[in-house]
Structure formats: C-alpha cells, structure tokens
Amino acid sequence: MGNARATDTVIEVAGLRRSYGAYEAVRGIDLAVGRGELFALLGTNGAGKTSTLELLEGQAAPSAGQVRVLGRDPYRDRAAVRPRIGVMLQEGGFPMELTVAETARMWAGCTSGARPVTEALEIVRLAERRSVRVKQLSGGERRRLDLALALLGRPEVLFLDEPTTGLDAQSRRDTWELIRQLKDNGTTVVLTTHYLEEAEQLADRLAIMHGGMIASAGRVADVVAERPSRISFELPPGHFLGDLPPLAPLGVTGHEETGRSVRLETRDLQRTATGLLLWAADKDLQLRALDARSATLEEAFMHIAKDLEAAR
C-alpha cells in the first residue's frame, strides 16, 4: 500500500444508522476520509460519536446504511480489515498486575504481524517504564499504553476514542505530538474528542455531531466560515453610527452600539474591514480599540448545539 495515492478514500460512510432497541443513536450520516488524513468527530454528550466510531471499527453492524474501511465492510469482512486497523478504546481495561511490557507482549501475541514490543513502547515514550505495573502508571501513561497497543499491528488506519480525556494540559500536548507524528508517517487517523482545541490543532477535517446527525463538516475554516466574523472599534469623537459608510453593501449583517463602542457582525470580514479602513483613512480618523476576527470553532459548536436544541 506504500505507493497508494494520497487522495485514496480509505473510509466511506453512507446513510449510516445505529439503533439500540427503539432508540436511534446514529441517524443517517455520510462521510469520507482520505488516506493520511486526520478526521475528528466532535459533538455534545450522547451525540453518537462512539456509536459511529464502533461501526467504523467493525465492532457492531449498522442498522442501516453502509460502511467501507479500506474498501471493505469492517463488520462482515472483519478478518481482512482488523489486521490493518488500530483501535484505542475509551477504557483500555488491562489486568492491573501485569507490567507495561507484559501487557504489550500479551497484546502482540493476539496481533498478526505485530511490530516489536519495544518499538511500540518507544513510539509512545514508555520504553523506560516497561517494568512498571499497569496499576502504578499515571492516567496519561495508561492512555499512552492504550495507544501503544493500538499501534502494535502497524495500522494503516487508527481509531482513537477520546485519546486525551482526563489528561493534564502537558500530557494532552504530548499526545497531540505523538498523533501528529503518526499522521506524518502516513497513518490515517479518526478520533473523537470533546476538546475543540484538539480538533483545531490536529484535524484536517472534522464533523460536528449532534443528536445522531452531522450538523456541520469540513475543514475547520469551512465550519467556522458558517458563522459571522466580527469587527469592533470605538467611534471617533464627534462621529456617529450613521456617519459610517452604508454597512449592508460591506457584508455587515448586524451591529451593536454600547456607548462609543461599535460591534459589527459580517459575512465578509475582508470587505467590511477594507470599507471601514478606507472610510477612516479618507477622513483621517483613528479607530481606537480596533479588533477584527473570524468566528472560532467554539462559537460554531455552541451555535450548532443551541440551534438544534431549539429545533427539538
């Protein structure tokens, strides 16, 4: 597979649904992930991220729709797909009395074509802790051991379910670095996360799930572009809102005025900023406290959660 094109689609999902009894947790989702891409699934609690991930991993059969991983059905063709994927679960659940190396050896014994245990432990920087019992590891080290086990089979596609939940800021950053290295080496990664910053830092593309559906998907910039940008400044002395150039043709969709402070919402940050700055330059005015910024992923996320909540 080494010379496969970077644009190969390795995961394809169409009309995917999953029910638990009468409750439908995944309600018809479509997505595609290319080789070497890092794709993040974000969502509110209970959005259906883990339920979706398990279908991609072949741990369960969908109630409707189709999943293809590396061109095959991961549930029906498990024997062919499983050796080529790595799965890091939310809870590893190892025997606590075993050492790090014993745990990895036990796992390697069940993995076809496993890489040497030491190599897997070195990737996650646990080689020096090889003789320590699992029960003595910190939370972050346990998550790294989970990751080492998922890497034993040299997976082409790696699934990470909340890889940094519960870790402190430094351990989280260390894990991001590891994930980046895996991606740089060509591994396709699908991860779920509650941390917007994690998706912003790592993901080539992401999907925000809510209520079992994908509410928004694309590159971070695409998802963010669905929300208005903002420009704020102070009106120069002796000037009023009505003195500004006509706002609608500049892409402005809303404004707020508090004392001398003005806050504009715009669909076209560049056009609005240009119009405003040309106006100020023309009149030789200084716009104090000038600030122009795109929406953040957090704003897009909160908007989706609020919007869909209201629609229920």
Ligand SMILES: Nc1ncnc2c1ncn2[C@@H]1O[C@H](COP(=O)(O)OP(=O)(O)OP(=O)(O)O)[C@@H](O)[C@H]1O
């Ligand atoms: N085995 C199960 N039986 C019944 N309902 C389930 C089962 N597993 C999950 N659910 C329900 O399906 C919905 C989606 O759960 P899922 O774990 O996929 O969400 P999630 O987005 O991963 O959530 P979280 O961020 O809280 O981990 C939730 O309402 C959950 O209660």
